Amino acid sequence: MIYYRELNLDRASESRKSPRWIEQQWTRQQCRVFVLNNDKSLMRYRDGDLVTPEAMHLPQSRVSDLVDEFERLIFLGIDPHGPLFALDVSQHSDVLLQPYLGDGEFIDLRDVAWQLDAQQAAQLAYARGLVFWNRHHRFCGLCGSPTRSEYGGHMRRCSDESCARMHFPRTDPAVIMLVEDCSDPQRPRCLLARNSRFPSRMMSTLAGFVDPLESLEETVEREVFEECGIRVDRIEYQASQPWPFPSSIMLGFRARAISLDIVVDGVEIDEAHWFDAQQLKTFGEWGDGGDNYSLPRRDSIARFLVNSWMEEVLQR
Numbered sequence: 306m307i308y309y310r311e312l313n314l315d316r317a318s319e320s321r322k323s324p325r326w327i328e329q330q331w332t333r334q335q336c337r338v339f340v341l342n343n344d345k346s347l348m349r350y351r352d353g354d355l356v357t358p359e360a361m362h363l364p365q366s367r368v369s370d371l372v373d374e375f376e377r378l379i380f381l382g383i384d385p386h387g388p389l390f391a392l393d394v395s396q397h398s399d400v401l402l403q404p405y406l407g408d409g410e411f412i413d414l415r416d417v418a419w420q421l422d423a424q425q426a427a428q429l430a431y432a433r434g435l436v437f438w439n440r441h442h443r444f445c446g447l448c449g450s451p452t453r454s455e456y457g458g459h460m461r462r463c464s465d466e467s468c469a470r471m472h473f474p475r476t477d478p479a480v481i482m483l484v485e486d487c488s489d490p491q492r493p494r495c496l497l498a499r500n501s502r503f504p505s506r507m508m509s510t511l512a513g514f515v516d517p518l519e520s521l522e523e524t525v526e527r528e529v530f531e532e533c534g535i536r537v538d539r540i541e542y543q544a545s546q547p548w549p550f551p552s553s554i555m556l557g558f559r560a561r562a563i564s565l566d567i568v569v570d571g572v573e574i575d576e577a578h579w580f581d582a583q584q585l586k587t588f589g590e591w592g593d594g595g596d597n598y599s600l601p602r603r604d605s606i607a608r609f610l611v612n613s614w615m616e617e618v619l620q621r
């Protein structure tokens with residue numbers, strides 16, 4: 306399963322352009338609000354269960370006092386239960402916020418995503434990505450004047466009338482690829498690497514951002530060679546995953562190695578090895594604290610690429 310996909314929400318892309326329509330949604334009785342504080346999302350632990358968190362949304366009536374600037378309110382869409390908004394409360398002190406939060410607490414979505422219902426995880430990720438974008442685009446990149454939120458937080462317009470440039474949320478494409486060594490048909494292997502930023506012993510697939518004027522296949526070839534010195538061909542698209550941490554989409558590929566000698570760059574990648582499926586089965590889980598190598602996080606497309614390769618190889 307790939308997390309953060311298949312968001313079951315009518316984004317109302319046309320209707321949200323009307324401030325009056327947004328106001329109508331905000332005042333509907335069914336309106337619910339996800340509250341975010343410095344990129345952390347309000348969640349709570351289920352009754353009697355200190356392990357499993359769930360997303361928490363509050364009725365509009367309960368948080369309307371916290372909306373000191375309409376700027377910080379973002380329309381997400383309409384789900385089967387009614388309108389959903391996100392509210393950024395990062396400017397408020399913990400003391401001021403506490404009475405509004407009930408039994409909720411602010412938790413980093415990335416720490417708990419795979420424990421959440423997948424639809425909740427997708428909604429929280431969408432809210433987090435949009436709140437982040439709004440907070441980081443408060444000034445016009447062209448003339449430096451303040452920008453103002455429009456379209457329910459999906460566009461920011463420069464407040465200088467002679468400029469009036471419209472700014473939209475951007476998504477940065479990145480490729481992520483499982484490189485396969487098929488030279489021994491009895492024992493196919495895949496290339497996994499440890500990024501210097503990774504915690505502990507997690508090994509994952511290679512990945513990198515798409516450069517300007519580069520096709521996705523060219524990015525795959527370049528990144529694999531730069532990071533591990535391996536040449537590849539037969540680059541085939543597998544799947545994609547929105548990755549709003551803060552604003553990417555991961556485009557997943559599989560590629561065949563045509564050279565096998567690994568030379569890590571020593572900057573981004575600390576170590577890289579070829580592993581067969583039996584070896585991967587002995588790996589631990591991300592965050593388990595063991596001494597063994599671990600597989601990528603369960604909410605990542607890297608894990609999907611590794612798992613689907615393992616299943617396929619073990620069935621061959």
Ligand SMILES: [Zn+2]
Pocket residue numbers: 445446447448449450463464465468469470
């Ligand atoms: Zn401007």
